[in-house]
Amino acid sequence: MSPKKPRPGAVRKSSTKKGPQKGTGGQKRRSLAGRGPTPKAEEREYHPAYKRAQDAKKKQPARDTRRRGSGGSRGARGSTATEVIAGRNSVVEALREKIPATALYVAHKVESDDRVKEAISLAGGRGIALLEASKVDLDRLTDGAFHQGLALQIPPYEYAHPDDLPGLAADKGETPLIVALDGITDPRNLGAIIRSTAAFGGHGVVVPERRAASMTASAWKTAAGAAARIPVAKAGNLTRTLEAYKSQGLFVLGLDGDGDVSLPDIKLGAEPVVIVVGSEGKGLARLVAQTCDQIVSIPIDSATESLNAGIAGAVALYEVSRIRAR
Template identity: 40%
Template sequence: MNENETRLEGRNAVQEALKAGTPIDKIYVLDGCMDGAIRTIIRDAKKTDAILQFVTKQRLDQLSQTGHHQGVIAMAAAYEYVQIKDILEKAKDAGEAPFIILLDGIEDPHNLGAIIRTANQAGAHGVVIPKRRAVGLTATVARTSAGALAYTPVAKVTNMAQTIKQLKEQGMWFVCADMDGTTMYDLNLTGAIGLVIGNEGEGVSKLVKEQCDMVAAIPMKGQIDSLNASVATGVLAYEIVRQRLSAK
């Protein structure tokens, strides 16, 4: 499966995908085009979580693989998204305290795929990603996850900070990764916990960080002061695994 297989081009293809309930991350529409078919697509898209982006013909031509986009291209997700409640239900069914990995703006599909793979191996019950300014479940993500995406549910939310606040009200604690935080070995990472990983370049956003209960730093002994987002996720996730095992 390659990246192009999640790209739907042309009015009929996009309309049928929306009618069928195909999970779509983003729809590019020719700016200023408002004929009947395009209006229908826009109307139906607004009933979903898809992001509508109005672009120039030049941009559509750049995105097009067929040369026949007819003013609209949709990026369909490789897998369906779930709801937060589904992730919590998975933890409940397993008789375990929830362990969720929340990603605040991961943009590299290879990073997202690797994180989903780590989440699966570390026993996380699910992954949460934001609706905007982040990569969705593309074919590259699915491929990089090495099959883990079939077993690890992913939820997509509009507001990450608000989602964390709501989960805290249900008894969860949240720890975010930041090099200015407390060394991860000195934190209690047991119980119902959410691990928050920030954007590759900017880290965890201020609003999201303010909602977290703890800030964890990974000990650094080298000459550079940061790790790749997926590597940082792995290090912190397995410290959570270690503490959860020790607490039994």
């Protein structure tokens, strides 16, 4: 009888060596490592996606990395973004007030009425570009506002430097009269104060760079054309700007309900002055109030808690102009 053969299959061969076996000690571990995860297509230099990504980067506008100063450089400084007025009534009123504009957008096949016709006529008479746009484009341009087929684009406002305002008075041979706003965030109040400044012989308005109203379409509209004659300056630090004015010989008068001096009793109206108007709720900031030469109150009926900032500024400007005329 023949001997039994082993079952076919994988058979572990026994080593001919006796005792523990020596390994490589991990010396070949590195040779077994892979190349890591596969790079993205945009990161592979010879992949079409890489070239598309590079072309997209070239088309993106360069980011402005310059730091904004605190009012130390002379010359005009503007806002960085345009503004759009939407709606037929708003556009027509803005054009009537001669608010600066760069383009009038009219929807394609818009249903024309008297307001559309007047807007196109006013824009054409002022040389403003007339551009036809689709409803989708107007929705995107106005950020989904109710535009009624009309939108007016306003360029960035060019702000003056605070140091320029006393010089404007000197050029006219007049005593400087400047208005500074502290904590005024409503652009309609800014527009009203600009209009009052022009009406009572002022030479400019100063607004802080932060937490303050800026020259928007609402401010232009409320100013009723006065913004084209009265410069608005931006101050990086209002307190330092007021101190700089004081060093040039201007007196700083702050308006506050708890003022030490009543407006009819002020003695500095005929001098070069800066009138500081605070917000209706918070009034003047502590450092701004400490910088003022006098804190002036406007006498009002006890039943009325306070005056609107725009009205308070107008009353103070009138009193100063009355003193100077006298």
